[in-house]
Amino acid sequence: MESKNIQTIYVMWLREMKRFSRDKSRVIGTLAMPFFFLFSMGFGFRGGFNLPGVPQGTDYIDFLVPGILGMTMLFTSMFAGLSVLWDKEFGFLKEIMVAPVKRSAIVFGRIIGGITTSIIQGFIILIISLFIGFKIASPLSLILAFVFMFLIGTAFIGFGIAIASKMEDVHGFSLIIQFIIFPTFLLSGALFPISNFPSWIRPLSYINPLTYGVDGLRASLIGFSQFPLVFDFFIILIFDFVMIGLATWLFSKTEV
């Protein structure tokens, strides 16, 4: 019984890896957006002026890269979670739902698979950013960044699974992108400090988990942040647990 559930986690992960390695267009598609943001904003705001809220002497590119990294994690993770919808569309979800295994094992497998692909894509963005002038402080920064990428990934894959479980088909997909993914990204302080928002918008940023993810990445990679690193860590961790629980609960109630 136990081993069957572990096998399930493994096989869900393996499936994601195989699909990922065979689907080049998906990788290019999801990486294109952060890549364009990185390039246009990175070069566009190079030197010249100082953004309020960013300490004197900090290059904008250094401020931007952790934000774009958070964005990459947000997009790839949400898409990984929402892939439940595609399984629904192509019928494969039925094969998964009739399997004699714990629903939580299926959800875990999906999360682990999604995180692996998301982190690979995040590191691709990180490597690209090195070529346009981003500097990583130390190996420890990389490890901390990895931890935060993992936490952000878990949160949004869980969120994606939860949403996909409640949706009937893929028709609402663009609504999710426009009304959930983009606002989450823009309100997270990925492109500019949230202290620049008027005070009535700021609460929206404070309830946005990506705010703490991006802040944590910034703390890890360039040593500058709005909140203490440990605070960021625990906020996302709590959010992770909530999302895993919600995803498992809604997924197990799915009828196909």
Add this chain to the structure above:
Amino acid sequence: MLAIEVKNLAKHFKELKAVDGVSFEVKEGEIFGLLGPNGAGKTTIIKMLTTLLRPTEGEARVWGFDILKQKNEVRNSIGIVFQEPALDTRLTGEENLDFHARIYGLNRETRQKRIEEVLKLVELQDKADVVVKNYSGGMQRRLEIARGLMHYPKVLFLDEPTLGLDAQTRRRIWEYILKLNQREKTTIILTTHYMEEADYLCQRVAIIDFGKIIVQDRPDSLKNTLGGDVISIEAVPEKRSFEVFSKLSWVKKIKLHNGIIDLNVDRGENKIALLIKIDQEEEGFEIKSVNLRKPTLEDVFLHFTGRTIREKEANQNERNKMMMRRRFRR
């Protein structure tokens, strides 16, 4: 032992009673068929028995396990081939089978042996490493049947196993189904709206219409209830000819549908001779064609529902179109 036990099972979708209190039993080792037109509720029954849908009312046991309280045990005992494809088309045939085998907890040795076995059964060995996207419809179907068998299920559910396949592939799939029923002693429950499929494969069938079981029995006993042979006559004017035929003493049952009059008679070959002796001019009608045959399940369906399954389906399509139109108007 009973492989499946269903009592008063019902599923309502808002006002629509998709399944309206059905009861039946399937014995161990049997091939049992749910026969009915599209939209009769067959797939909904299968989905409830395979734990994919929660019934509104009633109860059911599969291999002795309650479908509501022992979902995992039920899932462990069954294999399913769904009506719509349920393969991961980006994986190869073998990877699809391997995925399945692992989820069902087969160890490495059994996995490899079994994958080979089932691929051989459905003759897909040489396509094992091809990505499923590149399979034909028939090949995908066969792979799904192979997958359904991977974990030695006690009960195998086949939902319209040959829907949309050409006659040759259909024949082949019938042979696989019979083969695995005999070789592996798998209990099989299948849904179909092809009469000849039910007739050829099933030891017992239940005829379903509008979510209710109308009658269930062995195909040959069902056909025998109609008694003897069927003579189908095309004659004009319909009404007058119907009157004439219904007065004949040797006609056991008479039915008019779609411009064709069906007579149930004993020893049909003799009765055709009698038919010819009727003075058509005097009675005021004219026979256009006569056809004598042994009754099929189609006739059984006609007898119990008043229409053939094809007419039923045409009607269903019209109703669906009306509903769509209404929906769009809103």
